[in-house]
Amino acid sequence: AQSVTQLGSHVSxxxxxxxxxxxxxxxxxxxxxxxxxxxxxxxxxxxxxxxxGATLVKGINGFEAEFKKSETSFHLTKPSAxxxxxxxxxxxxxxxGGGSNYKLxxxxxxLLTVNP
Amino acid sequence: DAMVIxxxxxxxxxxxxxxTLSCSQTLNHNVMYWYQQKSSQAPKLLFHYxxxxxxxxxxxxxxxxxxxxxxSFCFLDIRSPGLGDAAMYLCATSSRDSLLAQHFxxxxxxxxx
Numbered sequence: 001a002q003s004v005t006q007l008g009s010h011v012s013x014x015x016x017x018x019x020x021x022x023x024x025x026x027x028x029x030x031x032x033x034x035x036x037x038x039x040x041x042x043x044x045x046x047x048x049x050x051x052x053g054a055t056l057v058k059g060i061n062g063f064e065a066e067f068k069k070s071e072t073s074f075h076l077t078k079p080s081a082x083x084x085x086x087x088x089x090x091x092x093x094x095x096x097g098g099g100s101n102y103k104l105x106x107x108x109x110x111l112l113t114v115n116p
Numbered sequence: 117d118a119m120v121i122x123x124x125x126x127x128x129x130x131x132x133x134x135x136t137l138s139c140s141q142t143l144n145h146n147v148m149y150w151y152q153q154k155s156s157q158a159p160k161l162l163f164h165y166x167x168x169x170x171x172x173x174x175x176x177x178x179x180x181x182x183x184x185x186x187x188s189f190c191f192l193d194i195r196s197p198g199l200g201d202a203a204m205y206l207c208a209t210s211s212r213d214s215l216l217a218q219h220f221x222x223x224x225x226x227x228x229x
Contacts, residue, residue: 032216043120043206043220044159090158094216102147102166102210104218106158 002027002093006107014115019063019078021110023091026072033074034092034104035065044090050074061085086114119143122207122221129197130229137192137224139207148190149218150182151206159206165190194226202228 007022025031032051036044048059055067061084065076074091088111092104120141129135139148146167151159163172165184179201181193194201204225208218 034217036220041204041223041225043122043222044208044218045220046217049217102164102216103161104216108158109156111156 002031002105004091004093004105004107006089006091006110008110009108010111010113012113012115013081015083016080019076019081019085019112021076021089021091021112023065023074023076023107024072025074025091025093027093032094033065033067034094035059035063035074035076036090036092037061038088038090038109040087047076047089081112081114083114083116086112088112120207120209120219120221122205122224124224125222126225126227128227128229129194131199132196135194135197135226137194137205137207137226139190139192139221140188141207141209141219142188143209143211143219144187145209145211145219146187147210148184149208149210150180150190150192151208152201153204153206153223162192197226197228199228202226 003026005024034049035047037047038044047063048057050057050067058064063078065074088109090109091107094104123138149164150162153159161173162176179195183191204223206223207221210218
């Protein structure tokens with residue numbers, strides 16, 4: 001069974017500072033990994049995904065994440081935080097399992113606040 | 117733009133009064149999901165359809181039902197809403213072509229009086 005652990009339920013950074021949101025996963029098969037962002041009273045928006053190939057994945061809004069198999073991690077980074085980045089971020093893992101397993105396992109989320 | 121649309125965005129119902137939430141998609145994805153999300157929590161999967169095949173999560177209460185009359189539409193029926201069912205309900209879609217990435221609607225926020 002898969003699982004996702006997001007370290008830190010709340011991260012606070014200053015505008016212009018580095019954003020680092022941590023995600024570790026557990027999966028019995030090669031995982032597909034995702035980061036989603038959720039703004040208040042909205043659905044989840046896909047930021048980026050890792051399936052196969054290049055382990056450094058670039059997403060929207062200047063975010064990127066690196067898949068590290070040896071560390072079972074998929075941390076999300078952005079070099080310079082903007083006020084508009086304030087939101088809830090969810091890491092998720094999916095695997096193809098035995099057949100058509102089309103379900104995601106979400107982490108508990110990390111609330112990012114950006115201080116002026 | 118292709119998208120997932122949920123109606124209504126806000127729904128208020130009375131304790132015990134049946135309510136239906138709707139979801140439509142123009143992505144032509146074969147998988148559709150319903151999630152329940154409570155404040156400051158991750159989305160919790162209620163069930164999903166793979167084409168017409170319905171897949172219920174083991175811990176989804178019987179009070180929650182779903183219908184998918186065609187590829188584009190999916191409904192969530194709550195037969196007798198309780199106060200604990202107040203939440204955001206999210207619809208999502210995916211397909212193998214999307215490499216399992218799920219596309220979410222903006223959700224319906226359900227309040228129970």
